[in-house]
Amino acid sequence: MSVxxxxxxxxxxxxxxxxxxxxxxxxxxxxxxxxxxxxxTPPVATLANAGALLRSPVxxxxxxxxASAFTASLAIGAAAGVAAGLALGFRRFSGLVAExxxxxLYTLPKVTLYPLVLLVFGLGLSAKIAxxxxxxxxxxxxxxxxxxxxxxxxxxxxxxxxxxxxxxxAATILAPAVAPEIFTGLRVxxxxxxxxxxxxxxxASQRGLGFMIIxxxxxxxxxxxxxxxxxxxxxxxxxxxxxxxxxxxLHRRR
Amino acid sequence: MPATGxxxxxxxxxxxxxxxxxxxxxxxxxxPVDLDLAAGEFVTVVGPSGCGKTTLLETLAGLTSPSAGTVxxxxxxxxxxxxxxxGIVFQEDASLPWLTVWDNIAFGLRRAGLAADEIRxxxxxxxxxMGLGAFAxxxxxxxxxxMRQRVCIARTLVLQPRLxxxxxxxxxxxxxxxxxxxxxxxxxWRETKASVLLITHAIDEAVMLADRxxxxxxxxxxxxxxVETGWPASRxxxxxxxxxxxxxxxxxxxxxxxxxxxxxxxxxxxxxxxx
Amino acid sequence: xxxxxxxxxxxxCGFFAVLELLTRAGAIGPLTMIPPSAMAARLxxxxxxxxxxAAMAQTFANVxxxxxxxxxxxxxxxxxxxxxxxxxxxxxxxxxxxxxxxxFVFYPLLIALFGLNRWPLVAIGLVFGAAAMxxxxxxxxxxxxxxxxxxxxxxxxxxxxxxLLVVLPAAAPHLFTGLKLSLAYSFIGVIAGEFILxxxxxxxxxxxxxxxxxxxTMYALMLFVVALAIxxxxxxxxxxxxxxxxxxxx
Numbered sequence: 001m002s003v004x005x006x007x008x009x010x011x012x013x014x015x016x017x018x019x020x021x022x023x024x025x026x027x028x029x030x031x032x033x034x035x036x037x038x039x040x041t042p043p044v045a046t047l048a049n050a051g052a053l054l055r056s057p058v059x060x061x062x063x064x065x066x067a068s069a070f071t072a073s074l075a076i077g078a079a080a081g082v083a084a085g086l087a088l089g090f091r092r093f094s095g096l097v098a099e100x101x102x103x104x105l106y107t108l109p110k111v112t113l114y115p116l117v118l119l120v121f122g123l124g125l126s127a128k129i130a131x132x133x134x135x136x137x138x139x140x141x142x143x144x145x146x147x148x149x150x151x152x153x154x155x156x157x158x159x160x161x162x163x164x165x166x167x168x169x170a171a172t173i174l175a176p177a178v179a180p181e182i183f184t185g186l187r188v189x190x191x192x193x194x195x196x197x198x199x200x201x202x203x204a205s206q207r208g209l210g211f212m213i214i215x216x217x218x219x220x221x222x223x224x225x226x227x228x229x230x231x232x233x234x235x236x237x238x239x240x241x242x243x244x245x246x247x248x249x250l251h252r253r254r
Numbered sequence: 255m256p257a258t259g260x261x262x263x264x265x266x267x268x269x270x271x272x273x274x275x276x277x278x279x280x281x282x283x284x285x286p287v288d289l290d291l292a293a294g295e296f297v298t299v300v301g302p303s304g305c306g307k308t309t310l311l312e313t314l315a316g317l318t319s320p321s322a323g324t325v326x327x328x329x330x331x332x333x334x335x336x337x338x339x340x341g342i343v344f345q346e347d348a349s350l351p352w353l354t355v356w357d358n359i360a361f362g363l364r365r366a367g368l369a370a371d372e373i374r375x376x377x378x379x380x381x382x383x384m385g386l387g388a389f390a391x392x393x394x395x396x397x398x399x400x401m402r403q404r405v406c407i408a409r410t411l412v413l414q415p416r417l418x419x420x421x422x423x424x425x426x427x428x429x430x431x432x433x434x435x436x437x438x439x440x441x442x443w444r445e446t447k448a449s450v451l452l453i454t455h456a457i458d459e460a461v462m463l464a465d466r467x468x469x470x471x472x473x474x475x476x477x478x479x480x481v482e483t484g485w486p487a488s489r490x491x492x493x494x495x496x497x498x499x500x501x502x503x504x505x506x507x508x509x510x511x512x513x514x515x516x517x518x519x520x521x522x523x524x525x526x527x528x529x
Numbered sequence: 530x531x532x533x534x535x536x537x538x539x540x541x542c543g544f545f546a547v548l549e550l551l552t553r554a555g556a557i558g559p560l561t562m563i564p565p566s567a568m569a570a571r572l573x574x575x576x577x578x579x580x581x582x583a584a585m586a587q588t589f590a591n592v593x594x595x596x597x598x599x600x601x602x603x604x605x606x607x608x609x610x611x612x613x614x615x616x617x618x619x620x621x622x623x624x625x626x627x628x629x630x631x632x633f634v635f636y637p638l639l640i641a642l643f644g645l646n647r648w649p650l651v652a653i654g655l656v657f658g659a660a661a662m663x664x665x666x667x668x669x670x671x672x673x674x675x676x677x678x679x680x681x682x683x684x685x686x687x688x689x690x691x692x693l694l695v696v697l698p699a700a701a702p703h704l705f706t707g708l709k710l711s712l713a714y715s716f717i718g719v720i721a722g723e724f725i726l727x728x729x730x731x732x733x734x735x736x737x738x739x740x741x742x743x744x745x746t747m748y749a750l751m752l753f754v755v756a757l758a759i760x761x762x763x764x765x766x767x768x769x770x771x772x773x774x775x776x777x778x779x
Contacts, residue, residue, distance in 0.1 A: 198631050240623075350698065
């Protein structure tokens with residue numbers, strides 16, 4: 001494919017994205033006209049408020065708190081999820097036993113378990129992190145487990161035919177074979193962990209973006225609430241898109 | 255009104271050019287190809303991989319429209335729809351996993367709006383004709399690949415088509431099963447008196463089954479030669495033991511070898527050039 | 530009962546047994562957690578006295594409405610998006626980051642829109658549940674073997690007939706997954722909405738018990754919600770296995 005075609009397609013796609021954005025903005029404006037300022041602010045004003053937030057040190061303090069809790073949750077969820085997923089993937093029977101239990105846990109309304117988390121961890125950072133991990137870890141486990149299960153047996157036979165050591169097999173056959181699916185699991189875990197941390201901050205914290213939102217709701221500070229939500233959604237969609245592109249690249253290589 | 259002189263099916267100057275999607279270009283996949291299929295005739299088409307065999311069949315069926323040229327079935331042009339009277343068996347497993355063998359075979363008949371006892375009679379006949387009696391209530395998942403392909407053949411057979419198109423129907427089966435399935439198709443052909451066009455990459459299969467064998471060139475596929483086999487209608491897979499079979503097979507391979515090498519060489523060029 | 534099922538039962542029972550032991554022995558204090566048997570006992574009296582009947586009726590009705598709307602609208606949207614590849618390319622990244630958005634923060638907006646009644650909660654359940662159905666529908670339609678679409682044309686089926694007789698049954702396993710997830714997410718959305726913001730329903734009852742330090746009631750309700758989610762899930766799992774057994778023995 002020539003460079004020109006790629007460029008043309010990209011501009012076509014940008015045009016489509018622009019149309020979608022325009023549609024969202026118009027729908028948003030119409031909603032505002034219908035409902036009024038009690039519940040939301042119009043698009044342009046929200047964007048201006050978000051811009052003002054980005055220049056205020058108070059916002060960055062809260063964003064920093066969310067970022068550190070999110071990073072910690074993600075690191076714990078990823079490490080624990082991949083480890084558990086590998087273990088369950090290699091032990092077929094344990095995997096079969098665990099899978100429906102894990103899916104059930106995944107479908108629980110985890111918000112209702114929040115009081116339990118608070119009673120165990122107390123108010124503060126650790127409760128937020130625990131809540132983020134609770135939301136994000138299960139998809140990581142499930143995707144990792146299935147990645148290991150679906151390794152093509154002929155690849156393992158090839159490793160034996162080539163007399164590779166266990167370490168060599170793990171590094172040159174297993175790791176590349178399971179990496180794309182594990183990445184997908186981490187991508188799904190990323191979104192859910194973010195959700196978990198934000199919800200956690202809505203109850204258990206005096207800091208963080210979730211706290212800013214719930215505070216906005218409680219004090220009827222609609223402009224701040226809307227601006228924070230806009231920034232979170234923008235971050236989630238931007239990160240989600242980048243991860244999705246990377247995900248597609250990883251999968252296409254196979 | 256179809257004139258009595260019309261062949262069962264006719265391809266005239268059929269060409270297919272695919273748009274690759276990125277504007278860099280188009281791929282000339284097939285043709286121009288001319289072919290007349292007489293009533294009751296069995297024609298097989300062999301060619302190297304990627305020569306447009308499947309495109310040829312799908313164009314004749316009305317699943318793909320030709321870029322140039324015309325297709326006619328019983329004197330009427332084929333335009334973007336599969337005409338009644340043409341039955342198709344695909345290369346891939348097209349059995350419907352949610353239906354039993356019996357219901358799979360009845361699938362097309364039910365769409366055609368036949369009376370229930372007519373459907374039952376035809377399906378029961380096809381089930382026993384294809385040797386599926388013990389599996390009528392089974393689901394495709396419980397059958398072997400060969401059995402599933404029989405289900406697909408039976409599903410086409412019950413519609414009593416006047417032209418049967420088979421696209422490498424035994425491609426996924428082992429050699430011995432293929433020869434036996436070839437016998438089944440011959441039996442079916444004699445029974446239905448339909449015209450048959452069968453696409454294959456296996457030269458022995460092409461020679462054993464056909465009245466005429468069409469040899470396609472490397473892409474874009476064109477007929478290099480149409481070989482008359484001269485077999486009697488009562489032939490079977492035992493024909494492979496005959497001297498004439500060996501001669502025909504050798505002749506077709508001598509024509510195809512160059513084309514197959516071209517097809518391979520093309521692959522080589524592409525991989526050298528990189529993605 | 531299979532070996533796997535027995536092991537699963539053992540894991541679940543073992544978990545509750547350990548919890549019972551730890552709480553009875555005092556390793557976990559009564560202010561943190563009460564023994565599962567006490568939760569069950571409290572739940573039993575609550576169910577017998579009918580003190581949560583109203584909350585249950587409200588929550589279940591909301592979940593049912595949200596679920597039905599999720600499946601219907603999600604499926605229709607999935608079908609539409611699948612038919613429009615340009616729209617699809619735009620929606621894929623949005624769907625991928627969809628569940629990162631804490632939608633129940635829009636509860637005040639929904640109240641402004643619908644008023645103080647069940648519909649804001651139903652809307653939250655719908656917003657959660659529909660996306661799962663859209664994603665599953667897209668997945669299912671992507672995986673319909675092209676040869677089956679050709680088969681539909683070879684039999685001269687029209688667009689509607691092809692969808693009804695070939696495409697839908699072929700996509701059924703994925704659509705079923707969508708159904709399961711959609712139910713789970715509708716449930717999550719409604720309960721979470723009640724828990725965080727609303728003044729009624731099971732979710733609110735848990736939050737209320739937490740705020741008034743009524744641990745037995747809170748844990749009894751949690752146990753109820755957890756047991757409900759797990760049994761719904763298990764029932765759908767068994768039904769799915771039965772339905773799909775005959776087609777997946779390949």
